Amino acid sequence: xxxxxxxxxxxxxxxxxxxxxxxxxxxxxxxxxxxxxxxxxxxxxxxxxxxxxxxxxxxxxxxxxxxxxxxxxxxxxxxxxxxxxxxxxxxxxxxxxxxxxxxxxxxxxxxxxxxxxxxxxxxxxxxxxxxxxxxxxxxxxxxxxxxxxxxxxxxxxxxxxxxxxxxxxxxxxxxxxxxxxxxxxxxxxxxxxxxxxxxxxxx
Numbered sequence: 001x002x003x004x005x006x007x008x009x010x011x012x013x014x015x016x017x018x019x020x021x022x023x024x025x026x027x028x029x030x031x032x033x034x035x036x037x038x039x040x041x042x043x044x045x046x047x048x049x050x051x052x053x054x055x056x057x058x059x060x061x062x063x064x065x066x067x068x069x070x071x072x073x074x075x076x077x078x079x080x081x082x083x084x085x086x087x088x089x090x091x092x093x094x095x096x097x098x099x100x101x102x103x104x105x106x107x108x109x110x111x112x113x114x115x116x117x118x119x120x121x122x123x124x125x126x127x128x129x130x131x132x133x134x135x136x137x138x139x140x141x142x143x144x145x146x147x148x149x150x151x152x153x154x155x156x157x158x159x160x161x162x163x164x165x166x167x168x169x170x171x172x173x174x175x176x177x178x179x180x181x182x183x184x185x186x187x188x189x190x191x192x193x194x195x196x197x198x199x200x201x202x203x
Contacts, residue, residue: 010172
């Protein structure tokens with residue numbers, strides 16, 4: 001394994017919690033109806049297109065045209081987005097900020113809509129501490145497309161073989177490896193400490 005010189009963090013479910021059910025448990029109290037809403041209407045794939053750069057205006061219009069009787073619920077997804085990210089994973093954040101304080105080169109690479117990421121930065125100021133970030137919604141590419149890893153490496157001068165990527169999605173971990181990076185699958189802060197220690201990143 002090559003020496004690690006660059007550390008790249010994902011954000012959602014690595015540094016901050018994300019769960020659309022949090023506001024929607026109030027908006028659509030019936031669990032079966034709520035599950036159906038996420039399965040048929042505001043789906044994961046629909047939301048991913050905002051991460052790729054589609055505007056919320058266009059995203060909402062698309063669904064409202066198909067499901068006019070669910071307009072209020074469709075608009076609620078963006079309206080109450082902040083409730084979906086209610087807290088940070090303090091132990092993971094401590095690992096990241098500790099690495100920055102040690103002088104390590106830390107950046108972030110995230111699938112995130114451009115406007116909600118700006119909101120997240122206001123909510124969680126530690127997101128401003130790394131050297132920089134590639135936001136999928138700003139560049140029009142999403143993980144696990146190899147192109148977004150290559151763009152991040154180019155923009156921030158990373159040497160792929162000397163870069164470690166941390167993500168909760170195994171598909172995104174594999175995407176990084178295909179781009180020539182080293183990568184670890186995030187399952188919790190304790191395991192991350194173990195993984196980084198094995199790579200010589202943490203003492």
